[in-house]
Amino acid sequence: MLIFTTQEDLRSHLITNFENSKTIGFVPTMGALHQGHLSLIQKSISENDTTVMSIFVNPTQFNNAMDLENYPRTLDADVEKIEKISPDIIIFAPSVDDIYQGKTLSQHFDFDGLENEMEGKHRPGHFDGVGTIVKRLFEIVQPTHAYFGEKDFQQLQIIKKMVEITGLPVEVIGQPIFREENGLAMSSRNERLSSKQREEASFIYKTLQAAKNHFGIKDAVEVSNWVENEFKNNTNFRLEYFEIADETTLKSVQNKEPNKKYRAFIAVFMNDVRLIDTISLN
Numbered sequence: 001m002l003i004f005t006t007q008e009d010l011r012s013h014l015i016t017n018f019e020n021s022k023t024i025g026f027v028p029t030m031g032a033l034h035q036g037h038l039s040l041i042q043k044s045i046s047e048n049d050t051t052v053m054s055i056f057v058n059p060t061q062f063n064n065a066m067d068l069e070n071y072p073r074t075l076d077a078d079v080e081k082i083e084k085i086s087p088d089i090i091i092f093a094p095s096v097d098d099i100y101q102g103k104t105l106s107q108h109f110d111f112d113g114l115e116n117e118m119e120g121k122h123r124p125g126h127f128d129g130v131g132t133i134v135k136r137l138f139e140i141v142q143p144t145h146a147y148f149g150e151k152d153f154q155q156l157q158i159i160k161k162m163v164e165i166t167g168l169p170v171e172v173i174g175q176p177i178f179r180e181e182n183g184l185a186m187s188s189r190n191e192r193l194s195s196k197q198r199e200e201a202s203f204i205y206k207t208l209q210a211a212k213n214h215f216g217i218k219d220a221v222e223v224s225n226w227v228e229n230e231f232k233n234n235t236n237f238r239l240e241y242f243e244i245a246d247e248t249t250l251k252s253v254q255n256k257e258p259n260k261k262y263r264a265f266i267a268v269f270m271n272d273v274r275l276i277d278t279i280s281l282n
Helices: 007-019 035-047 065-070 075-085 096-100 125-141 150-166 188-192 194-200 202-215 220-232
Strands: 023-028 050-055 088-092 145-149 169-174 239-247 262-270 273-280
Touching: 007 050, 007 088, 007 125, 023 035, 023 125, 035 050, 035 145, 035 150, 035 169, 035 262, 050 125, 088 145, 096 239, 125 150, 125 273, 145 150, 150 169, 150 262, 150 273, 188 273, 202 220, 202 239, 202 273, 220 239, 220 262
Parallel strands: 023 050, 023 145, 050 088, 145 169
Antiparallel strands: 239 262, 262 273
């Protein structure tokens, strides 16, 4: 299995793909891989000549220094999981210095307001960090297709907008959320939960499913109030936000309109572990 730690070595290896017009599938990750990540690899393998997966914990998208410090880093275990799928997958695991060349700063982006909703409200500058690293990785790898999970749906929409704004020649493809048996959305941060907490965290998805049912007969404000009360009554969690938004603009809504797609978004803390989830309401 090929593992590259510098962009120069990776680019040198990929040059034959560029010269022969072979397709490159790309799966950017921050490691601590779970089945959701592995499903993105499998999708890429099925649709491309070559698949590259990056493993890089990007400092510029973290607002909380402790969250960055505590983020799980499991490169050896990640490599084992990838190799079981295919030894032909190329891994790119660069250092911060190799990516940022000694200047660990974000580029500022205007994503037509997508960056100001939900995660953007609670994590200022987060999407500048996301846009910066994904743009840089796209420039290095030059993929034909790039694959992202829909758990980070706002991020997915923003990356699509970034590609539109910059004109980078890559198709961004979203894939469905992978969930644990109890419904908890798979996330690298789940590694920081105890077994008991993982079971208790099923409450998040159960609440989202109930909210979807309520949305069929109630307006968005009523559903939001109901969700907030549910979390007030569950001391295992601290609700950061729950919002029902237009799937395209990500703007919060109060009343439903015909022929529009809506999605519920949630972020909660379980002790100091921040968990997010989303569900389509259509």
